Amino acid sequence: MLDPIAILAVGIILVVGGIIGFKLHPFLALLLGAFVVACLTPSSQIEQFGLSKGMDAAAALAYSKKSIGERIATEFGNTCAKxxxxxxxxxxxxxxxxxxxxxxxxxxxxxxxxxxxxxxxxxxxxxxxxxxxxxxxxxxxxxxxxxxxxxxxxxxxxxxxxxxxxxxxxxxxxxxxxxxxxxxxxxxxxxxxxxxxxxxxxxxxxxxxxxxxxxxxxxxxxxxxxxxxxxxxxxxxxxxxxxxxxxxxxxxxxxxxxxxxxxxxxxxxIMTNFMNLDHSSTQSSWMNPLYAVIRFLxxxxxxxxxxxxxxxxxxxxxxxxxxxxxxxxxxxxxxxxxGIIMITASGGAFGGALQQTGISAEIAQMTAGYQMALIPMAFFISAVVRTAQGSATVALITASGILSGMANQANLAFNPVYIGLAIGCGSKLVPWMNDAGFWIFCKLSDLTEKEALKTISPLLVVMGLTGLVVILIGAKLFPLI
Structure with a gap:
């Protein structure tokens, strides 16, 4: 059984090599990458992935028994829905x-x-x-x-x-x-x-x-x-x-x-996140009709x-x-x-197939005993997860889940907000072909894939690393505790 890191490496070679080396259309290269990654992922790992997403045991088992084509199509469709x-x-x-x-x-x-x-x-x-x-x-x-x-x-x-x-x-x-x-x-x-x-x-x-x-x-x-x-x-x-x-x-x-x-x-x-309103709490209020209209529009x-x-x-x-x-x-x-929808959705299928390998859990296990300072460790975990599976949001969720216990229990010399900021900056590294946002920007701006890799990817690396330096300095000079 291949390790998730090895499956990731195969996926990277197929997609990047296919697009740049063999001049394949991105849609085909990404679907090929998703297919091969899905073929290499054992059903036991897919079942574990389902459990990690909140499915019950029966649903996770049923999910792992789905055909490769159905799983790829599901991830493709999920991205289209978004x-x-x-x-x-x-x-x-x-x-x-x-x-x-x-x-x-x-x-x-x-x-x-x-x-x-x-x-x-x-x-x-x-x-x-x-x-x-x-x-x-x-x-x-x-x-x-x-x-x-x-x-x-x-x-x-x-x-x-x-x-x-x-x-x-x-x-x-x-x-x-x-x-x-x-x-x-x-x-x-x-x-x-x-x-x-x-x-x-x-x-x-x-x-x-x-x-x-x-x-x-x-x-x-x-x-x-x-x-x-x-x-x-x-x-x-x-x-x-x-x-x-x-x-x-x-x-x-x-x-x-x-x-x-x-x-x-x-x-x-503003109404959802800052006024603490929801439908039930405003049911008898005069604001309920207004709130419902705003939520709809x-x-x-x-x-x-x-x-x-x-x-x-x-x-x-x-x-x-x-x-x-x-x-x-x-x-x-x-x-x-x-055309942009097709390429972006195939990128979502590839990223989804990578997530099903358990790459996030593998990275969490590798870094569990990592004896480095919390701020750079938070940055590193987030960056590796983002690069591996393509989603900045997944990187934020994974890294915050790993580090929340340490951030809340450790006797920190600085406010946990600095760890959160480090996770956010790390989630910018490194955008490439498994990222739906990469394709949206690339195709809307009419850049070629090679031009995007030479500009967008290093741009976000520079900004992410700059953020890490600023956070480290801020935690030292303004600990906020």
Whole structure:
């Protein structure tokens, strides 16, 4: 029986070698990797995985007896359920914002506010603060069309702009509640949410500053031009960029496709996580109907659908010929988004197959008696789990589960919040082909797989390591006890 580490190594060789070495389409390489990993995983390990996920003994046994094809299809479908509607609607929003001139209007307003030289800072800090209440994927979907429009406006620095978006959104997602990973972490480790938010923002600002410096360096070393894509032809974007202001939609109207999902998701997040409301506790309250409406509209899928409706209305009002149908625009957007969904879902199938090998438990056992300081150990465990199976959230959950006992019982010389922050920073290392977020960013930004590995992966390594250094210094100088 192969060890989970050996199975992981086989999976890495198949996927990376298949895509880069044999030029396989990522969809095929990822499914092949998932199939081989699933074949090498014994049923006893799959049963153990089921038990670790909260299944009872009978359900875990039944799960282990499922065919390999069924298990891969289940993980594929689970990923589609999480991101399918988001990607499809985001593709429509992006296409409509670019074609209608809404993105161009937003960029012109942004340039008036910041100037050309400071435009990357607007993307960096904007993505970070958007990433606190809004899912990482949603930030990427909403910001990439703006980066394309900005690049056409200033004529350079496309890689810098998209790396700034990645820097801000990625770090907020793992450091600052109410993002899902940090929310679980603070509950597991008994860290006050306000303290985690405050410290997460401070550490996050240091890490995204390091990310900005790396982005500037990468942009100079390997500049990447804005490319033609199925849903954003350069010729069409240049025509829009040449329009006068009076021929573009108004600023508020242009912002609606972004503001609608943003406001709805943030409102739902505030009511759920900061006002301690739930349906049962408000059943007899006058707020119950309002809360129910906000919960419905604040669901990420519903919110982005409403954003898509707004984008289509803006497109309908500003299309070239008033009698033209919107169907071709939607079809083009969905053709682009459909490819992203397939690749992302196959990445989810590969990551799910790796999780079923028991790789997280193996890493936990390997590090159980590791005699190093708790902060770097927390970082190390989280980083290894993230690299092995692709999910930052799983890395946060695994590492916090391993370390919660030590953090709560040990006679620490610093507040446990530093351990939580170290876990968050470690969960950024190292994004590659088993990470759904890697594929979403890669395909939306039109980077090749090799370009993404040379830019996105080292970017997050730099930010994660910077965070570790800042945390160690902070724990020494400001122990908060």
């Amino acid at each position: 991101i399918g509607i988001l990607i499809a609607m985001a593709a429509i929003i992006g296409k409509c914002m670019l074609e209608s001139g809404a993105a161009e209007r937003i960029i012109r307003a942004l340039l008036k506010l910041t100037g050309i030289k400071k435009a990357p800072f607007a993307f960096l800090f904007g993505s970070f603060f958007l990433g606190i209440p809004v899912f990482f994927d949603t930030v990427i979907f909403l910001m990439i069309p703006l980066a394309k429009a900005m690049t056409l406006r200033i004529g350079k620095d496309y890689l810098l702009l998209i790396l700034c978006i990645m820097s801000g959104a990625a770090m907020a997602n793992s450091l600052v509640p109410p993002a899902p990973g940090p929310l679980f972490l603070i509950g597991e480790m008994g860290i006050p949410i306000g303290l985690m938010m405050m410290c997460g923002i401070v550490v996050g600002l240091f890490t995204i500053s390091a990310g900005y410096l790396f982005s500037v360096w990468a942009n100079k070393k390997m500049p990447i031009e804005l490319r033609d894509s199925l849903d954003a032809k350069l010729e069409d974007l240049k025509t829009i960029a040449a329009k006068e202001d009076k021929h573009l939609p108004g600023l508020l109207v242009s912002l609606l496709p972004v503001l609608i999902p943003l406001v709805l998701i943030i409102t739902d997040t 604040g669901d990420k899928n519903i919110a982005i659908i409403l954003g898509g409706v707004a984008a289509l209305l803006v497109m309908a009002k500003n299309k070239k010929q008033k009698n033209d149908s919107l169907t071709p625009f939607v079809q083009t957007a969905l053709m682009s988004g459909g």
